[in-house]
Amino acid sequence: MARLRRLASSRLLLPLAVVVGVGVGGALAFGTTSGAQGLGGASQRSYGSASTIEYQYPPNSYIPAGQALFATFCSSCHGPGAQGTSRAPNLLGLGPATVDFWVSTGRMPAENPSAIQAPRKPALLSNQQALEVAAYVNSLDPAKPGIPKVNVKTANVAVGADLFSLNCAACHTITGTGDELAFGTVAPSLRLASSTPVAEAIRTGPGNMPRFSGNLTNAQVRDVVAYVTEYIQHPTNPGGFALGGVGPVAEGFVALLFGVGILALVAFWIGERS
Numbered sequence: 001m002a003r004l005r006r007l008a009s010s011r012l013l014l015p016l017a018v019v020v021g022v023g024v025g026g027a028l029a030f031g032t033t034s035g036a037q038g039l040g041g042a043s044q045r046s047y048g049s050a051s052t053i054e055y056q057y058p059p060n061s062y063i064p065a066g067q068a069l070f071a072t073f074c075s076s077c078h079g080p081g082a083q084g085t086s087r088a089p090n091l092l093g094l095g096p097a098t099v100d101f102w103v104s105t106g107r108m109p110a111e112n113p114s115a116i117q118a119p120r121k122p123a124l125l126s127n128q129q130a131l132e133v134a135a136y137v138n139s140l141d142p143a144k145p146g147i148p149k150v151n152v153k154t155a156n157v158a159v160g161a162d163l164f165s166l167n168c169a170a171c172h173t174i175t176g177t178g179d180e181l182a183f184g185t186v187a188p189s190l191r192l193a194s195s196t197p198v199a200e201a202i203r204t205g206p207g208n209m210p211r212f213s214g215n216l217t218n219a220q221v222r223d224v225v226a227y228v229t230e231y232i233q234h235p236t237n238p239g240g241f242a243l244g245g246v247g248p249v250a251e252g253f254v255a256l257l258f259g260v261g262i263l264a265l266v267a268f269w270i271g272e273r274s
């Protein structure tokens with residue numbers, strides 16, 4: 001009997017240690033947050049809210065530099081007044097966030113105007129120059145959205161995870177690695193974009209991506225952005241092992257296993273007493 005009891009308690013030790021370890025690790029992981037990014041330039045006009053997303057317009061003083069950049073890098077395809085040509089679409093009335101997204105992610109200036117989709121590549125223009133071009137194009141036909149400055153500090157990453165699996169994972173996959181879509185188009189990896197371009201993509205819908213405007217509030221967009229820039233780009237590994245980075249589904253399954261582990265512990269305990 002004593003031998004049996006020793007056997008039972010040694011069996012209890014491992015699952016108990018694992019359960020405690022995962023609990024502590026998980027609590028630590030959910031406690032971490034990272035800082036929000038600034039926009040750099042001062043803004044003359046903005047809307048939205050500092051606690052969720054503030055949409056800023058690049059200042060009018062950026063317009064002359066943007067006009068010169070546009071003439072050098074953009075007008076050959078988009079036309080001298082950004083009205084579009086047979087080679088490239090009209091840019092009037094798109095708002096600064098659209099222009100900033102395409103330039104700051106290196107998609108523009110395009111290398112091959114007849115490509116099915118302009119790929120992300122190392123940006124030719126700096127972030128500052130992207131804002132200058134955005135200021136110029138927007139001055140021709142002012143529109144929303146402004147450049148989103150996301151306050152990820154106030155975000156709820158768990159809510160962001162739910163919204164991501166509902167609205168984004170079908171194309172970008174649950175791990176954010178990206179996937180091929182129909183007709184040779186691609187939903188790219190989400191490992192590279194910082195908070196402003198992620199929010200820009202959500203609010204403007206580049207290429208074949210849908211635009212999420214009325215159906216996601218600023219607070220929800222902030223939560224999704226935080227999930228992408230904090231969880232997908234910097235996965236935390238509760239319990240000290242990565243589970244191959246396969247995301248909430250597999251991790252939920254592992255949680256289920258630990259849940260079963262706890263039930264087994266209780267069963268052992270009841271068995272011991274009777």
Ligand code: HEC
Pocket residue numbers: 070073074075076077078087088089090091094098099102103108109110111112113114116117118133206207
């Ligand atoms: C070599 C030709 C070429 C050059 C140069 C070029 N573009 Fe483009 N641009 C395109 C094409 C083609 C598309 C459509 C690409 C797509 O849908 O994937 C496009 C799309 C865009 C879009 C998205 C339009 C929309 O309706 O969503 C923006 C914004 C843009 N370009 C801005 C710029 C800016 C700003 C520059 C200069 C810094 C620039 N482009 C330079 C060819 C060019």
Ligand code: HEC
Pocket residue numbers: 105107117118119120164167168169170171172181185186187188189190192193197198199201202206207208209210212224228
């Ligand atoms: C129907 C498929 C689809 C859905 C749903 C979708 N996207 Fe996209 N996404 C795309 C495609 C396609 C592109 C590339 C557009 C292009 O370059 O022409 C893209 C581009 C992006 C980019 C740019 C990445 C980079 O580094 O260049 C981000 C960020 C992004 N999506 C985030 C999201 C988020 C967040 C959601 C959910 C709110 C979402 N997407 C939903 C198809 C989708």
